[in-house]
Amino acid sequence: MASSVYIETTIPSYLTAWRSPELSMAAKQQTTRKWWDERRDEFDLFISDAVLLEASGGDPDAAKRRLEVLDGIPSLSPKPEADEIVISLIERLDLPDRAITDAAHIAICIVHGIDYLLTWNCTHIANATFQPIIGEVCDAFGFSMPVICTPDQLMGDDDDS
Secondary structure (H helix, E strand, C coil): CCCEEEECCHHHHHHHCCCCCCHHHHHHHHHHHHHHHHCHHHCEEEEEHHHHHHHCCCCHHHHHHHHHHHCCCCEECCCHHHHHHHHHHHHHHCCCHHHHHHHHHHHHHHHHCCCEEECCCCCCCCCCCCHHHHHHHHHHHCCCCCEEECHHHHCCCCCCC
16 A cells, blocks of 8 residues: 655645746755656545645636646545644644644644655744654644655655666
């Protein structure tokens, strides 16, 4: 069975955006496209209603492109335990109100036993200082913690030797 990957909203955003003139942003876009083209088929992909809601916002043309790449990816159903985990994450991580959806992405992965949460959100999701706290929350609720990573971290080894 393939490992499961939750596609957080930044992934389709970087995947479908026009090439950025900003070097670091363009590099993330290129890495995202490379992961999408070369690695995504090796995993079972999942999203949630939160991803669809975020992806549908903003510029209508950009939203259309984001939703097109998400089409056909199974959406994880809500589970009551996720709400309790969201509250705990918000409190423990001292997240601002605007990051409630970020906590929801993490909680959805936790309660569904997802192996990897793929994101470019390194402020509220793939933040190394948050990892031990997220692990403690998982332990407190009796769940395993997903690996929270960026596409470059989930690329694998390109070395054929």
